[in-house]
Amino acid sequence: MKNPSFEKLKNIHWRAVFGFALAIFILLSAAFVYTVYSQIKTFSVAQHEKQRAQFQFNVKATGTLSDSVFQTTINVPEVQKLLATAHNGDENAKAEVREALYRLMQPLYETLQFSNVQQLHFHTTDNHSFLRMHRPNLYGDDLSDFRFSVKYVNENLEPFHGFEEGRIFNGYRHVYPMFYQGAHVGSVEISNSLISFKEGYEQIARDSVDFVMLRDVVEAFVFESEQSNYDDYLLSPDLVIQNIFNRVESEQTWLSDAERNTVLEASAKRSKLQQAVAAGNKYFDILFVDGRLYSLRLDPLYGSLNTRVVGFVVSVSTFEYLTQALPALLIQLGIFFIISLVFAFLLAKQRVYTKQMRRLAQRDGLTNLYNRRYFSECVKRVLVNKLSARGNRKSAETNNKRYCFIMFDVDHFKKVNDTFGHDIGDAVLVKLAEILKSVLREGDLYCRWGGEEFMALIEADLAMGEEIAERLRVAIPAGFADSDMPAVTCSFGVVAMHKFDQLEPALNLVDKMLYKAKAEGRNTTRIASV
């Protein structure tokens, strides 16, 4: 005996189940990954915003420090007087003042360097470099065309704080006007090195941070002799970085240089990033490199009194917590897969069950022919369609198509059962169904009407209906000839329908015709029309 539940499993299309499970899994996973990604992105963007705000605070704090250095040690009568002498004197006087000022400022500059002040730079009132403490031999050049902060201070006679490109370095600058006895005699810049900002930023943000410049800005404004201070930057051919950054060992430990470089190289391949660099736009991205997640952010650096982008602050962060959470996420995906599989399996089982139920409702269990109920439904549907197609004219003669019912019944079937047993009787009915199938056409409707009775609806006029019934009548005993079963004959009734709304009368009449065939000797056909 076959195990029925195993039989049911055999009916399941396993490839379809796996395909469907995979589709559900992909859908669920995509939604899940998208949710995780959105959360990471939101979190990361917020984190970066916070870091940038803290960094801006840092920049402001160094401005305050520069203010106090300026007020306490530079904007003093001795320096003011020296600048006034240079302002009013000839080249010789200027040279003498420059030397004296250099000597005077030297101890202060050395001390300031410990506080990461890189530039202490005096300018004349007409925006020429007067003394660079970091390059004392480089002076006299006109700064008007690119050091807009110096020009601004000398024109407006008020301090300036902000980022600006320069002829040697770039950085956050603090420029102050200088006066002697109320007269404007020049200006001075106290600027912190970008290294201090890098270190500060990295401490605050636990990021790796680079201050990078646009190559064309550096090529246009930095002294030829100072251009070697800049190296290519991995992220984009349009960017360069002061090589001083490479010489200073970074203090941060959470992201190695090699790792950061890998992230930069991976990001460099993204055309969106290159577009952002070219357009001077903000950029944010999340990358999965070598099994770890990173975020990369570019913030434009505005120079020249905030009029244009001259570079970017590039920060790279890792997501440690996500790397740690990865196994849990993978387990979750695994659970999704199992759920998808179970769901697809249950659905497939349900489909098989529904199919079986439909089959049971429509077919006869022994012969697998349609049962009487389903046959009647189909007949009604066919006739209703014909009726509506004909505009309710109810006439079967309006086109040449007519329908015939053929009903037949096994002669003396009781005897077969009584003589050979019920199982053989069953086998005879199955064989009859086979013969019926082989004689009738695909489009014909037929069923086991009940017991040993069969019914067919065929598209034919009465003559054709009779011919088909006769064909069947002859085919039946012939079909049994080469089987072990007892040969049987059948009696036939045939009724042609002239009107499609005459279903009940037609069925009654075909039953009568069959009875007539039985009464008039069996193994014969009797015909009529309604």
Ligand SMILES: Nc1nc2c(ncn2[C@@H]2O[C@H](COP(=O)(O)OP(=O)(O)OP(=O)(O)O)[C@@H](O)[C@H]2O)c(=O)[nH]1
């Ligand atoms: N084996 C089997 N017999 C069935 C089935 N359905 C009905 N029968 C039998 O078919 C026989 C029908 O007998 P009757 O209605 O007397 O008709 P008959 O013996 O064929 O005689 P006529 O129709 O007058 O030629 C009965 O014995 C039923 O039990 C079935 O599914 N399997």
